Amino acid sequence: LEITKMCTAKETTHKTNRQPTEWEKIVANDISDKGLIPQIYKELTKLHTRKTNNPVKKWAEDMNRHFSKEDIQMANRHMKRCSASLLIREIQIKTTLRYHLTPVRVIKMSKSENSRCWRGCREMGTLLHCWWECKLAQPLWKTVWRFLKKLTIELPYDPAIALLGIYP
Template sequence: MNSEPIAKLLLLPDNYATPISDYRYYQLRHFIASLGHPTSLRQDESPFETLCTSDPHQPHMLSTIYGTLLDASAPLLPSYATRWSKEMGDLIPEDDWDMIFQIAAHSSRSLHVQQSHYKFLSRWYLTPSRLHKMYPNSDVLCWRCTKEPGTYLHIWWECSHIQVYWTSIFAEINEITGLDLLPSPQVALFHLVPLSPITYRKSLAIHLFNMAKSLIPRHWRSTHTPTISEWITAVDNTRGMEEMYFSMDNNYAKYFATWYWWIDYLTKRPRKPPILGSTDTSQ
């Protein structure tokens, strides 16, 4: 057998009079055997499975299931949260993730903004450092500054080019809202602000930070960074969507409670005349 080439699968039934279905069975059997000894597979039932398969069913089944859910221990953090914590060190304590998830679930009525935020949290975007692990020949350096490894934190916050953008964003947001927020990745990227989650979710600030962050993927793998002009346009598009939402219930009081200071900001913001031949949109 060692001196002969391996026989083709389609020829085996002709030579050994065995149905091809038998070979599929042996393929499956070989795969299951490769998983290890059967005792390594989970054989015990979870409490929920035990309740569902009990015959006859226990009395007060719904109450029992509800009590089991209440007594269940809190799940572990998802793997991406652990990777964020590892990359950022002590900047995000484990206890803060509960607030991060609460705010993420109610950060915007826009599905696009929600999707962008969850992609960021789950580390969906392919950074140079991640691509370098997949393809060792690819460049590990940031595509903007070309000086430092392009990790998640670097691309979204630490890069000297994106730092100029965030410095301008924080200055504008503090001016509009009257807050005194110091620039930090916790605030800009994870919405960890010195406000209660309920208060922050109803504030203008959450929309301003949402749009500032959502513009970064639009310039992915580009040497350019978002501009304040782009940010103003994006925020005002969100304001228009919010106005339509509240107008359906004729609830303009809530709309103006959130957006009054943004409208005031646009009214007072000086508009510089464009320079002929210039394509700069940072005004």
């Protein structure tokens, strides 16, 4: 009742210089309570059906591939159990969840015009590029794969393995 009074008050309706939201329309337009609950339920179900953010699927798009349900579960399991070290686990969580502020993300948030890789290679600074594709990051990954080979661990040279822990 109080919400209805607030939304229909002349001071409130004249002060806003925007279109009313669906919630404001529901509360303000209904003089009687008849049909109010179904409308509220309909709006609440709309909120529930929105797409959820799935960072592993975004990684798959960046890598131009499809990850199976098992691959996604493996990445999530690896993210939680990759190391006993809290610092290493934090880095893995941030990488898997795409938490890092890359140049491409920073340009969307600020007035900066530089979306180039933070390593200085002059390429577009996307998350996949900065962590894997960058020619200045490649020596690190090549060294890691050489070390794995010395340990007689043969793995395909794949960003899904290095960044997400998705093994074949």
